[in-house]
Amino acid sequence: MLDGQNHVGESAGSRIPYWRLSIFYFFYFAVLGALVPFWSLYLQSIDYSAQEIGYVMAALAISRIVAPNIWGWLADKTGQRLRIIRWGSCIAAICFLGVFWQESFAAMFAVVIAYSFFWNAVLAQFEVVTLDHLEETPEQYSRIRLWGSVGFIVAVVLLGALFDAFSISLLPLALLVLLVAIWVSSLTVSESTSSYQTHHDAHSDSESRFIDILWRREVWVFFIASFFLQISHGAYYTFFSVLLEERGYSSMVIGGLWALGVLAEIILFMYMPALLRRFGARLLFWAALFTAAARWLLTPLLVDFFLALFVLQCLHALTFGAAHAVSIEWVRRFFPSATHGQGQALYTALCFGAGGALGAILCGYLWALSPFWCFAFCAAAAFIGFLLSYWGMRAAELD
Secondary structure, three states: OHHHHOOEEEEOOEEEOHHHHHHHHHHHHHHHHHHHHHHHHHHHHOOOOHHHHHHHHHHHHHHHHHHHHHHHHHHHHHOOHHHHHHHHHHHHHHHHHHHHOOOOHHHHHHHHHHHHHHHHHHHHHHHHHHHHHOOOOHHHHHHHHHHHHHHHHHHHHHHHHHHHHOOHHHHHHHHHHHHHHHHHHHOOOOOOHHHHHHHHHOOOOHHHHHHHHHOOHHHHHHHHHHHHHHHHOHHHHHHHHHHHHHOOOOHHHHHHHHHHHHHHHHHHHHHHHHHHHHHOHHHHHHHHHHHHHHHHHHOOOOOOOHHHHHHHHHOHHHHHHHHHHHHHHHHHHHOOHHHHHHHHHHHHHHHHHHHHHHHHHHHHHHHHHOHHHHHHHHHHHHHHHHHHHHHHHOOOOOO
16 A cells, blocks of 8 residues: 555656655754753753753754765765765764763763754755655645654654653653654665766866856855844743743643644645746745744744744744745755756755854853843844845846
8 A cells, every 4th residue: 555655746757755754854843842842841851051951962063064064975975865864863873872961061062062963964954865856846845745744743752741740751762763763764766867967967167166156146145044033943942831831831832833833834834836827936935044043033022922822833834934945945946957966955954054053052042141032143143144035136037
């Protein structure tokens, strides 16, 4: 039965391994569903300070600055993309074992850097594998990627209930199981035939072509605006759960609010091809940045009003879902063939890596001053990204 559903959509004689790609995304983002809402609560439970929590959360992003570019260059150079994905996910699980024996902040920071260096090597290259399979139907990306959002929801809901019933001390064990599941699911995916052709076509001038592309105004403006958008998520990813817990919300409710945001994201992913046709990628990107500014400003002001939080969490469909889907499509257009892996790696490193790390570290200090100013800083970062992208991308031929 599963084999009959495993390949959907025709693309010039090649079939899309829909479920195998989707299952990988499911487990990868289930790890995020365990990390993002609960890791800061776990660190707080073992007596880490706000600054230490900020640095450990930043460690998850710091490795994204270096790792994706190293692995992206290696994958483009060797064409062994899937081998890198499989080894990266396997070694990440092995490194994570160190969490069970760490006894200090420095040791925890080192373990997180080590496992996330390999874990962060995985996603950027898997995005390229997925788009290779979707060679003639790239607009279908969001319908595969939405299973990552499903994995996130399943993780936050089940783990929230588990931690309420038992203890958040179970989080490291849950993360280890999910990291192993990522590795196992990577073994089921095969390389597309087009990816081999891409690697053998023309590599000699790929480095110079990559630099030339980066010099285009719409390209570097896109990267900087995305960088500011990820900085703006610092308060949300690092301290949103802490804020909710301090206001008396249970782990189950906290997990449910995180799940609600990702459910809104899933719904948007389902309709993303139609939205791209109707509004264009540029308008959706601007809407994501502007909405993020409003969302972060209102979150600390309305945190005690559950209905308002409900609405604000639904905005995650724009602030993350639309922004990410548009960004993946633009990276695909900006960086063709032999430069695609490096382009995707740069997007991951600069935006999720540098932007995520800087946002987490700065918010760690701002949180000690005031939750409001922490979120207000993030609102300002998103608005700067909006203004920059409006200036630099308005006249470019993108849609």
